[in-house]
Amino acid sequence: MATPAADSERARTIPLDEIDVSAPDLYVRDAAHPYFARLRREDPVHYCARSAYGPYWSVTRFNDIVAIDTNHKVFSSDASVGSFVLDDATLNPVNGGIFLPNFLGMDPPRHDIHRMAVSPIVAPQNLARLESTIRKRTQHVLDGLPVGEAFNWVDRVSIELTTLMLATLLDFPLEERRRLTRWSDVVTASPGTGVIDTWEQREKELRECEACFRDLWNQRSRQPPRPDLISMLAHSPAMQNLSAEEFLGTVVLLVVGGNDTTRNSMSGGVLAQHLYPGEYAKARADRSLVPNMVSEIVRWQTPILHMRRTALEDVEFRGKRIRKGDKVAMWYISGNRDEEVIERPEEFIVDRPRARHHLSFGFGIHRCLGNRLAELQLRILWEEVLERFSRVEVVGEPVRVPSNLIRGFVDLPVRLHA
Amino acid sequence: MPKITYISSDGAEHVVDAENGLSAMEAAVRNNVPGIDGDCGGMAACGTCHVYVDRAWLGKTGAAREGVERDMLSVTDGAADNSRLACQIALTEELDGLVLRLPSGQH
Numbered sequence: 013m014a015t016p017a018a019d020s021e022r023a024r025t026i027p028l029d030e031i032d033v034s035a036p037d038l039y040v041r042d043a044a045h046p047y048f049a050r051l052r053r054e055d056p057v058h059y060c061a062r063s064a065y066g067p068y069w070s071v072t073r074f075n076d077i078v079a080i081d082t083n084h085k086v087f088s089s090d091a092s093v094g095s096f097v098l099d100d101a102t103l104n105p106v107n108g109g110i111f112l113p114n115f116l117g118m119d120p121p122r123h124d125i126h127r128m129a130v131s132p133i134v135a136p137q138n139l140a141r142l143e144s145t146i147r148k149r150t151q152h153v154l155d156g157l158p159v160g161e162a163f164n165w166v167d168r169v170s171i172e173l174t175t176l177m178l179a180t181l182l183d184f185p186l187e188e189r190r191r192l193t194r195w196s197d198v199v200t201a202s203p204g205t206g207v208i209d210t211w212e213q214r215e216k217e218l219r220e221c222e223a224c225f226r227d228l229w230n231q232r233s234r235q236p237p238r239p240d241l242i243s244m245l246a247h248s249p250a251m252q253n254l255s256a257e258e259f260l261g262t263v264v265l266l267v268v269g270g271n272d273t274t275r276n277s278m279s280g281g282v283l284a285q286h287l288y289p290g291e292y293a294k295a296r297a298d299r300s301l302v303p304n305m306v307s308e309i310v311r312w313q314t315p316i317l318h319m320r321r322t323a324l325e326d327v328e329f330r331g332k333r334i335r336k337g338d339k340v341a342m343w344y345i346s347g348n349r350d351e352e353v354i355e356r357p358e359e360f361i362v363d364r365p366r367a368r369h370h371l372s373f374g375f376g377i378h379r380c381l382g383n384r385l386a387e388l389q390l391r392i393l394w395e396e397v398l399e400r401f402s403r404v405e406v407v408g409e410p411v412r413v414p415s416n417l418i419r420g421f422v423d424l425p426v427r428l429h430a
Numbered sequence: 431m432p433k434i435t436y437i438s439s440d441g442a443e444h445v446v447d448a449e450n451g452l453s454a455m456e457a458a459v460r461n462n463v464p465g466i467d468g469d470c471g472g473m474a475a476c477g478t479c480h481v482y483v484d485r486a487w488l489g490k491t492g493a494a495r496e497g498v499e500r501d502m503l504s505v506t507d508g509a510a511d512n513s514r515l516a517c518q519i520a521l522t523e524e525l526d527g528l529v530l531r532l533p534s535g536q537h
């Protein structure tokens with residue numbers, strides 16, 4: 013599970029200008045770390061002239077990422093000038109993709125209006141209301157797991173718990189919840205990576221998603237307001253004039269945001285405690301460490317590898333000339349391993365001081381909206397796991413998602429020890 | 431050493447003797463005042479140190495500044511005209527006695 017030796021060697025010797033950290037196969041092998049380490053040291057704001065996504069800048073140091081993330085006036089997220097992910101086809105109608113506009117791909121002032129229409133769903137009062145439901149479900153899922161035999165943690169625990177949560181937030185029919193998982197995977201997929209075969213297939217499935225949510229929206233808008241996301245949107249004055257595209261774009265943002273991210277932190281935490289068994293023992297001996305452990309899991313895993321911005325003007329940044337229209341990728345995975353800001357960053361340390369100081373939620377106005385909910389779900393999961401199992405052993409090689417956006421797992425074979 | 435009073439949404443008071451030069455976020459975090467996380471370390475970039483400045487003190491602290499602080503508060507639930515990010519309030523003797531109220535459920 014360590015970085016392949018070939019990648020370590022190549023990262024050391026390859027000419028700087030040939031480094032392309034956007035190649036998805038790097039993330040299948042979990043092999044990007046040595047390339048980022050070299051960029052942080054030798055060329056922290058790096059220009060890659062040729063990639064599958066065109067030329068782009070990589071910002072690799074923690075504090076530089078914060079500087080870009082908080083400078084939305086120069087580094088735009090708006091779909092009208094680009095996208096907030098490197099691959100334009102994910103959200104824009106180019107290269108086979110369809111247009112999926114949403115507030116993460118907007119600059120102020122529209123961004124603020126749309127975001128504030130959604131944010132009450134994860135307000136503290138609402139989270140307090142959800143806590144006992146989350147705990148009961150987590151207990152139920154964990155109690156149904158076999159002890160002593162191998163199974164896929166991703167499917168049985170991570171997907172199951174996050175999809176149940178998402179279905180609850182949306183008040184989506186529980187028995188159809190795996191459709192949410194499927195749509196979430198389809199949004200960030202491109203042909204040839206195992207999820208979809210063609211762009212046409214992707215569009216067809218996303219149109220089904222749109223139709224399904226359109227029905228729910230129409231139904232909720234006729235009923236009195238309720239505290240679920242679809243009802244909130246259907247009754248929100250700011251959301252009344254959404255185009256069909258914006259509607260689908262907003263839905264998929266909520267589905268991916270509330271699903272892929274927490275799912276992969278739930279899996280990443282298992283791999284982390286397997287590789288650092290002493291840390292699991294520490295948390296088992298002192299459960300008050302769990303909230304800190306959760307922050308450390310979210311940092312260590314970094315479920316969103318990068319967010320991208322587009323420069324709105326020519327700008328000098330750390331001695332480099334970034335030109336209007338250039339793509340700028342903030343590699344959270346690299347910033348979270350920046351040894352100048354985080355001590356022994358590659359290690360998983362449950363009682364790490366200032367563990368909340370990580371980049372995984374982003375910073376600035378686009379900071380993760382659901383971070384408190386994610387932390388709540390992860391805290392409850394680990395409280396219940398620590399209560400039940402002396403060890404969660406990873407018994408096979410993890411299978412990772414082929415993506416430069418989502419750092420995640422398809423398969424994580426584990427065996428539980430009573 | 432200015433004395434700062436943080437009042438939780440449930441009314442609990444936390445009085446802190448702050449070192450000059452710290453921000454109101456740093457003083458809270460160092461003294462374990464619950465409800466202020468300061469995830470970004472003081473860059474006005476995460477919104478986890480939102481406070482309401484007691485109106486009697488608003489003249490001395492000033493209102494939220496144009497730029498990142500205002501931008502963050504405009505996407506923060508429950509923000510009002512006396513809202514500030516505590517990391518952007520530098521503590522000086524002049525602020526001795528400052529009263530800051532915390533929003534409900536800010537972790």
